[in-house]
Amino acid sequence: MAFIKWNPKLAVGVDIIDTQHQALFDRVNTLFDAMQAGHGRDEIGKTLTFLANYTVEHFKTEEGLMQKSAYPGYKDHKAIHDDLTQKVVDLQGKLDKGSQMLSLPVMHFLRDWLTHHISEEDKKLAAHLNQVGLR
Numbered sequence: 001m002a003f004i005k006w007n008p009k010l011a012v013g014v015d016i017i018d019t020q021h022q023a024l025f026d027r028v029n030t031l032f033d034a035m036q037a038g039h040g041r042d043e044i045g046k047t048l049t050f051l052a053n054y055t056v057e058h059f060k061t062e063e064g065l066m067q068k069s070a071y072p073g074y075k076d077h078k079a080i081h082d083d084l085t086q087k088v089v090d091l092q093g094k095l096d097k098g099s100q101m102l103s104l105p106v107m108h109f110l111r112d113w114l115t116h117h118i119s120e121e122d123k124k125l126a127a128h129l130n131q132v133g134l135r
């Protein structure tokens with residue numbers, strides 16, 4: 001069974017954002033599977049990089065839409081993105097050094113962060129984008 005599962009309640013109503021969120025979920029599941037399979041540090045590192053790169057790309061997409069639409073919550077939303085990006089960079093560093101393993105609590109943190117962020121911040125952004133007709 002998938003570790004993080006998409007459901008229609010998570011749809012924000014802006015196609016590009018919804019498509020990217022589903023792709024993000026796929027990558028989180030790939031990382032979870034790699035952890036469960038007991039893959040080595042190199043393999044986990046590669047899978048995490050695959051997820052991290054896509055996350056950065058996704059954040060850029062949202063932030064671009066925020067700027068184009070003069071979204072009033074831009075600063076706060078971007079700060080939340082930057083905070084997660086930094087956490088992932090820190091995690092990558094710790095995994096590289098071998099001072100931390102990818103653990104179930106880390107996976108739970110990622111899952112909770114994503115579902116909470118989509119349900120709160122991304123839905124607010126999507127409502128604004130739909131309101132101004134930019135989507």
Ligand SMILES: [Fe+2]
Pocket residue numbers: 062077081117121122
């Ligand atoms: Fe976001």
Ligand SMILES: [Fe+2]
Pocket residue numbers: 017021058062118122
């Ligand atoms: Fe998002």
